[in-house]
Amino acid sequence: MNKKELKSFVTLLLIVAFPIGGYGEINLNKIYGLREMNDLRKIINETERANPSDKDSLKLLGIAYHNLGVNEVKGAPEKAVRYLERANQLSSDDYEVLAYLGSAKTMIARDSWNVVGKMSGINKGINIMDKAVREAPDNIPIRMVRANNSLKAPKFFNRSRVAKEDFLHIVGLIEKSPSNLDSDTKAEVYYQLGMIFKVAENKALAGEYLKKAVAIAPDSQWGTKAKGEL
Numbered sequence: 001m002n003k004k005e006l007k008s009f010v011t012l013l014l015i016v017a018f019p020i021g022g023y024g025e026i027n028l029n030k031i032y033g034l035r036e037m038n039d040l041r042k043i044i045n046e047t048e049r050a051n052p053s054d055k056d057s058l059k060l061l062g063i064a065y066h067n068l069g070v071n072e073v074k075g076a077p078e079k080a081v082r083y084l085e086r087a088n089q090l091s092s093d094d095y096e097v098l099a100y101l102g103s104a105k106t107m108i109a110r111d112s113w114n115v116v117g118k119m120s121g122i123n124k125g126i127n128i129m130d131k132a133v134r135e136a137p138d139n140i141p142i143r144m145v146r147a148n149n150s151l152k153a154p155k156f157f158n159r160s161r162v163a164k165e166d167f168l169h170i171v172g173l174i175e176k177s178p179s180n181l182d183s184d185t186k187a188e189v190y191y192q193l194g195m196i197f198k199v200a201e202n203k204a205l206a207g208e209y210l211k212k213a214v215a216i217a218p219d220s221q222w223g224t225k226a227k228g229e230l
Contacts, residue, residue, distance in 0.1 A: 031043065031060060031063050031064060031067070032063065032141045032144070033144070033184070033185055033188070034064075034067055035067055035070065035071065037068065037071055037073070040064045040067055040068050041068075043060070043064050044061060044064050044065065044068075047060055047061050047064075048061065054090075055087050055090040055091045055094070058083045058084070058086045058087035058090070059083075059084070059087040059094065059096070059097050059100075061079075061083040062080050062081075062082075062083035062084035062087055062097065062100055062101070062104070063080075063084075063100055065077070065079040065080035065083060065104075066080040066084070066100045066103060066104045066107075068080075069104060069107045070107070070148075074111075076107075077104045077105075077107035077108045077110075077111065078108060080100065080101075080104035080107075081101060081104045081105060081108065084097055084100055084101040084104060085101065088101060093135075095131075095132040095135045095136040095139065095142055096132070096136075096139065096141050096142055096145075098128055098129075098131065098132040098135075099128075099129050099132035099133070099139075099141070099142040099145045099146060100145055101128055102124075102125040102126065102127070102128030102129035102130075102131075102132065102146075102149075103125060103129060103145050103146070103149045104125070105121060105124055105125035105128065106121065106122045106125030106126065106129075106149060106153070107125075108121055108125075109121025109122045109124075109125065110122070110152075122153065122154070122157065125149075126153070126157070126159070129142075129145065129146045129149065130146070132145075132146070133146055133166070137169070138169075138173060140170055140173060140180070140181060140185075143166040143167075143169055143170050144166070144170070144185070144188075144189075146162065146163075146166055147162070147163045147166035147167050147170075147192070148163075148192075150162040150163035150166070151163045151192065160196065160199075163192070163196065164193070164196050167189050167192050167193045167196070168193065170189050171189060171190075171193070174186060174189070183216050183217040183220070184217050184220045184222065186213075186216045186217065187212075187213040187214075187216045187217035187220050187222035187223050187226070188213075188220075188222045190209045190210070190212040190213035190216065190222070190226070191209070191210065191213040191222040191223075191225055191226045191229075193205075193209040194206045194207070194208075194209035194210035194212075194213060194226060194229065195210075195229065197209065198210075198229065206229075207230065210226040210229050210230050211226075211230065213225075213226035214226045214227055214230070
């Protein structure tokens with residue numbers, strides 16, 4: 001088992017090791033940035049098999065399908081919305097659910113053939129994510145969802161400035177409490193800021209953040225990408 005396979009196995013084990021319907025906060029934390037498709041599908045299969053109705057399990061499924069949607073798996077955003085809307089009904093003050101719901105709605109619009117519906121759907125999703133950030137401005141998963149979603153929004157929505165704002169806010173939170181975020185996510189934040197400043201032709205700041213990505217997690221995908229940009 002190579003290093004990447006071992007990491008994937010450990011992540012999956014941490015998520016599914018507890019009984020369905022009783023997920024603690026650590027389990028949800030482990031799925032926020034999970035993108036490995038096989039792991040996401042295993043989590044979905046394990047959770048759906050129990051026919052869950054509690055908020056945390058619905059949230060887990062919604063995030064898992066959302067992350068499949070990020071990978072452009074057909075039909076995943078619609079399933080994400082279905083589970084996240086049910087979770088939102090059970091806990092309307094869970095703003096992480098709201099952020100993922102807004103992001104999933106923009107992905108449904110992204111895949112739509114209807115131009116008018118596409119514009120309307122993206123705007124609705126954006127408004128939902130923006131509300132989540134207003135309600136919980138220091139929640140890192142919420143900021144990460146909106147930032148990454150903003151990076152992929154059509155340029156005429158002018159969301160790159162929002163992505164920069166979110167990533168810079170996360171940097172501020174990292175500086176206050178360095179232990180509150182894993183090294184891979186920190187590297188992602190630094191890499192994305194490096195690329196944002198590179199596009200803006202601010203070589204000094206671009207280099208600063210790309211070097212930080214390499215320093216914090218040199219063997220991660222973000223550290224490796226950052227090396228290629230330096």
